[in-house]
Amino acid sequence: MSLALLQAEFGNWLMTGSDHAAARFAPTAQAGLLVYQNNYRGALMACLRESFPQTLQWLGHDDFQASAARCIDDCPPDSWSLDHYTAVFPQSLARQWPDDQEVAELAVLELALADAFVGRDAAPLDSTALGLIDWDRAVLRWVPTARLLRLGTNAPAIWSALASKGAVPQAERMPREATVLVWRHTEIACFRTLDPAEAELAPQLLAGMPFAAVCHHLVRAHGEADGVGIAGHWLARWAADGLLDRNVMA
Structure with missing residues (x-):
């Protein structure tokens, strides 16, 4: 041989x-x-336990172990690095827990947070520099670690409660899917649920969108006074959250 x-x-x-x-x-x-x-098998199991601590808490040790073992059986690794293996777990959980959508969505959120933590560095725009920008020409783009998730349950609230050791809510499906933004600010992976208006523009902000276009969109939707006010509020929040990539500002 x-x-x-x-x-x-x-x-x-x-x-x-x-x-x-x-x-x-x-x-x-x-x-x-x-x-x-x-x-x-022990190395793969340990990798999943360490990568999805809140999903482990939610399922409990026995159910998590059984789900991880099923994933290992069904989805052997295809990369030299254990870091890449975690990507298969949310899809495996979705197949194993079809009536408990929050299980897979917890894992999706945890995976996105982990990816953001090790994502590509960027120089965010500092809030103190807002007054130095030509906003008629400025193009906004969120930092490279930013990504959008579409979630249909209250998995973000469950994750936050588990992580903070607070009162954990019952799982529930939401009336409509929500858009959750994940990114890294300094050395912390963050997330928040976007309101529908912000979610509508989020894909364009990931790719790069002139601030003038943001204002124009909001003015059409809310009127001049309210639209400009919303744009200013968003801009201040994005800068405070470390979301704006400084390198693409005009």
């Missing part, structure tokens, strides 16, 4: 544990194979 074939057979056995794959190795190797498989 060539080295490449041996490695492929060994990888197949680690992921499937099938008797057919194990039979490719000598009887004296069987005990050692079990040690390797235990280490393989």
